[in-house]
Amino acid sequence: MAGGIKKFVVGSFDDEKVLFPAVKNVRKAGYKIHDVYTPFPVHGLDHAMGIRETSLHTAGFIYAITGTTTALTFMSWVFTKDWPLNIGGKPNFALPAWIPITFELTVLFSAVGMVLTFCYLCNLAPFVKKHHFHPRATDDLFVMAIECTDKTNDAEVQAFLQSAGAQEINVQVAETGWWIGRYHKEQKLYKEEKGY
Amino acid sequence: MDHQFQLPGSYKKWTYGLIAVGLVALLYGVFRFQPWIHSHHGSHVDATRFWAVLLQNSTFFLLVVNAAMFFICVTTMAMAGWVVAFRRVSEAISSVVPILGILTFVILMAIVFGSRTDIYHWLDKEAVANDPILKGKSGFLSVPFFTIWSFCTIFLWWFLGKKMRSMSLESDKQGNMDYETGKKWVWKNTVWASLYSVVFTLTVASTIPWLWIMSIDAHWYSTMFSWYTFASTFVSGMSLIALFVIYLKNRGQLEYVTDEHLHDLGKFMFAFSVFWTYLWFSQYMLIWYSNQPEETKYFIERIGTATKPGPYKAIFFFNLILNFLCPLLILMKKGAKRNWTLVTVMAVLIIFGHWIDFFQMVMPGTVHGHYSLGFFEFGIAALFVGLIMWGTGRYLSKHSLLAKNHPFLKESMIHHT
Numbered sequence: 210m211a212g213g214i215k216k217f218v219v220g221s222f223d224d225e226k227v228l229f230p231a232v233k234n235v236r237k238a239g240y241k242i243h244d245v246y247t248p249f250p251v252h253g254l255d256h257a258m259g260i261r262e263t264s265l266h267t268a269g270f271i272y273a274i275t276g277t278t279t280a281l282t283f284m285s286w287v288f289t290k291d292w293p294l295n296i297g298g299k300p301n302f303a304l305p306a307w308i309p310i311t312f313e314l315t316v317l318f319s320a321v322g323m324v325l326t327f328c329y330l331c332n333l334a335p336f337v338k339k340h341h342f343h344p345r346a347t348d349d350l351f352v353m354a355i356e357c358t359d360k361t362n363d364a365e366v367q368a369f370l371q372s373a374g375a376q377e378i379n380v381q382v383a384e385t386g387w388w389i390g391r392y393h394k395e396q397k398l399y400k401e402e403k404g405y
Numbered sequence: 406m407d408h409q410f411q412l413p414g415s416y417k418k419w420t421y422g423l424i425a426v427g428l429v430a431l432l433y434g435v436f437r438f439q440p441w442i443h444s445h446h447g448s449h450v451d452a453t454r455f456w457a458v459l460l461q462n463s464t465f466f467l468l469v470v471n472a473a474m475f476f477i478c479v480t481t482m483a484m485a486g487w488v489v490a491f492r493r494v495s496e497a498i499s500s501v502v503p504i505l506g507i508l509t510f511v512i513l514m515a516i517v518f519g520s521r522t523d524i525y526h527w528l529d530k531e532a533v534a535n536d537p538i539l540k541g542k543s544g545f546l547s548v549p550f551f552t553i554w555s556f557c558t559i560f561l562w563w564f565l566g567k568k569m570r571s572m573s574l575e576s577d578k579q580g581n582m583d584y585e586t587g588k589k590w591v592w593k594n595t596v597w598a599s600l601y602s603v604v605f606t607l608t609v610a611s612t613i614p615w616l617w618i619m620s621i622d623a624h625w626y627s628t629m630f631s632w633y634t635f636a637s638t639f640v641s642g643m644s645l646i647a648l649f650v651i652y653l654k655n656r657g658q659l660e661y662v663t664d665e666h667l668h669d670l671g672k673f674m675f676a677f678s679v680f681w682t683y684l685w686f687s688q689y690m691l692i693w694y695s696n697q698p699e700e701t702k703y704f705i706e707r708i709g710t711a712t713k714p715g716p717y718k719a720i721f722f723f724n725l726i727l728n729f730l731c732p733l734l735i736l737m738k739k740g741a742k743r744n745w746t747l748v749t750v751m752a753v754l755i756i757f758g759h760w761i762d763f764f765q766m767v768m769p770g771t772v773h774g775h776y777s778l779g780f781f782e783f784g785i786a787a788l789f790v791g792l793i794m795w796g797t798g799r800y801l802s803k804h805s806l807l808a809k810n811h812p813f814l815k816e817s818m819i820h821h822t
Contacts, residue, residue: 253821306690309690
């Protein structure tokens with residue numbers, strides 16, 4: 210997922226009521242929203258931003274049935290083929306006794322798999338440092354980053370955000386892709402490219 | 406919109422049609438099965454079938470409509486706002502409790518005072534005197550205790566449910582509540598809801614399924630049985646609420662109910678289907694694992710042994726497919742729970758599935774291998790469904806469909822999952 214270095218116009222809002230129409234208007238004007246950073250989950254924001262439904266749960270379902278199959282196949286192989294044991298006179302294929310383990314492996318696979326997938330989708334990994342568009346995005350501000358392309362006039366975008374009710378507006382250059390340790394190496398690049 | 410619902414002609418036609426079918430089935434049963442004849446060791450299994458079917462249907466449908474009031478009470482105690490948009494629907498369903506309660510009580514008393522030992526083995530005084538296990542249970546499984554506790558239970562469900570409903574109806578006349586009045590009103594509701602829940606725990610979640618259903622297999626016991634029954638009827642109750650909500654929405658009523666509310670109702674149907682399975686499996690697995698003859702008897706009567714399949718094997722596993730696999734796989738996706746048609750189909754399926762579940766709880770201990778699923782069984786079920794439709798429809802058309810002064814109404818209107 211190499212994203213490269215991109216330029217963003219960043220606007221901060223201090224009210225949900227201002228943020229929602231702003232998101233709507235920015236999309237209407239045809240600008241590309243990179244992301245909106247909020248201190249807490251905002252109901253309906255994903256819908257307003259036009260983000261497609263996540264497929265994380267589909268991945269979770271696939272991990273879960275993988276867990277189910279792993280548990281059942283392994284246990285049936287062990288207890289009927291590899292090492293059959295007489296446990297309390299029960300049949301070797303003791304399905305009821307395996308259900309709790311099958312259930313737990315199902316949950317384990319789906320939980321661990323979904324956490325890892327989530328980290329991948331959100332570009333989170335150890336030693337990866339992410340760019341923060343505004344430190345107060347984790348405190349009390351809603352921060353909207355608009356991606357600039359070759360054709361974008363960033364003065365126009367800034368004026369647009371101003372009229373949409375943004376409190377603070379600035380232009381930032383940031384790395385959007387990720388790789389372990391990548392950010393550190395690329396950081397020098399930003400300094401070289403001052404006045405981008 | 407004035408939130409006043411006029412019962413359409415088709416609703417009335419279906420209601421009276423189902424009741425008529427039910428009455429025909431009942432008359433057919435009375436003349437055909439001669440329920441007054443006593444059956445000893447299967448000598449007159451038709452009479453046993455008559456009482457067993459009445460017992461199955463009355464207890465099942467009573468517990469299902471009663472679950473609607475339990476739903477109101479738990480959501481009241483949890484201060485849940487989202488239910489307010491369709492709260493009157495749950496109230497309407499719970500208003501059937503007195504009707505079905507009286508009917509169930511009459512049936513239970515006919516069984517107990519008619520000394521139907523073919524239904525409740527513990528009614529046989531001679532057998533109890535010679536049986537140390539039944540003797541040990543005779544304080545609990547006795548005519549006076551059964552009668553008094555059944556009466557108290559139905560009375561308390563009716564009384565506390567009535568109180569909850571009347572507080573809700575009073576709020577319609579009160580006008581818009583300010584903060585202080587609203588707080589007091591919610592607190593009063595919470596207190597009564599808590600009282601109801603305590604009674605519910607002492608009855609549905611413990612003693613009542615033991616007395617009414619588990620005591621058919623008088624020797625056998627399972628501490629999980631009441632929770633199992635509760636899960637069965639609660640998930641059916643949620644499905645019934647969903648059905649009525651969807652029906653009214655189709656009729657252009659309940660303007661504040663949206664996909665979001667349906668989604669949450671669907672979640673309840675999904676989650677409690679899984680919860681039911683959890684109890685189904687736990688009860689089965691523990692008995693299978695410990696392999697005690699006095700416990701395995703219950704399952705041998707149903708699914709039989711490895712060498713000899715029992716008469717209820719097909720129904721027993723069909724039950725698991727209907728109530729576990731179908732809801733699990735079909736209702737899992739978010740889109741399915743927001744699909745009005747699919748939720749309707751699943752609600753009908755779940756209610757039917759748990760009716761079958763009650764069938765396999767009641768029949769093996771009473772009619773043994775000689776069960777049938779014919780006109781009589783489905784006719785009696787139609788009678789109870791008709792009665793539920795009649796009582797619910799009466800409440801829905803008599804009162805406003807919106808609890809318009811409920812302090813949490815706004816929360817329900819903007820509900821978003």
